[in-house]
Amino acid sequence: MRKTGLLWEHLVADTGYSSGENYAFLESQGLTSYIPPHGTYKGGPDDFIYDKENDHYLCPEGKIIPFKKVFLDYRTKTKKKEYRSSSRQCKGCPLASQCLRKTAKEKKFSVTYYREEYERAIARVNSKQGRYMKKKRQSTVEPVFGTLKEYMGLRKINTLGIKQANKVMHMAGIAYNLKKYLKFITKTAKSGARSLGLVIFKVKTLFGNYSLILSRAHFRVS
Ligand code: SF4
Known part of the structure; x- marks a missing residue:
């Protein structure tokens, strides 16, 4: 995208792309993401307060629960x-029966290594800009995938490798845009002769771009 002069600053995606690693990576690339956290994210046990400065929690009884170690979860392979x-x-804590596991004598829990990244992502998603971005995603990107899948039969891609898949998606996008555009100009045509001129002009222009895109992708158009 940079090669073509396009600046990429924001990224919008659905919950399926939520992970601490993704949030951290996007931040490291200077990209502002708007990805809602997945449903299993928890910033710590209920009613425990996190002290960011000292990296510890305060339990409902006001006791400090200190940080012990960083580890790799063997099931999810996450830090x-x-x-x-x-x-x-x-x-002797009065809350022990609710707070501790059956045979446990102490409180032990784990939290994602990327808690801060998650919290920043949540704040962004809930901001005014975040709500705007969500509407944009739901009204522009998602219906395209829905139409391609449901009405244009693109349920799977029969190519090998990301490069070929990328070409298929570009072609599908071009076909989708052409269909939509032709429908739009047909609807908005005001008078026969005038609109016909407009149609031919615009379609010609569009096909010019179309051929250019195809030749860039090393396709031959007859
Ligand atoms: S059981 Fe321990 S961690 Fe839980 S509330 Fe009581 S003192 Fe706090």
Whole structure:
């Protein structure tokens, strides 16, 4: 995109693309993302307050639950941070039966390593700009994929490799835009002769662009 002079600053995607690694990567690239967090994200146990400065939690009884270590979750293969109290802290606590696991003597839990990135992503999604971006995504990008899948039969791509798949998607996008554009100009044509001139002119222009795009993709048009 940079090669063609287009500046990429914002990225909009649905929950399926939510992950701490993705948020961190996009931030490192200087891109502002608007991706809602997936449903399983939790910034810590309910009623526990996070102290960012000291990287520890305060439990409902006001005890400090300190950070212990960073580890890799063997199921999800994601980086996590472990926090754990001591058995001395939790001994005799009136909330122990609800707060601790059955045989546990201390509170132990883990939180994604990318908690801060998640929190920033949530703030962006809930901002005025975030709500605007969501509407844009739902009204522009998503209906295109829906139409391509449901009405134009693009349920799968029968090519090998990302490059070929990219070409298929470009072609599908061009076909979609042409169909939509032709429908639009037919509808808005005001008078026969005038509109015919407009149609031919615009279609010719469009086909000019179309051929150019195809030749760039190393396709031959007869
Ligand atoms: S059991 Fe421990 S962590 Fe849980 S509320 Fe009581 S003191 Fe806090």
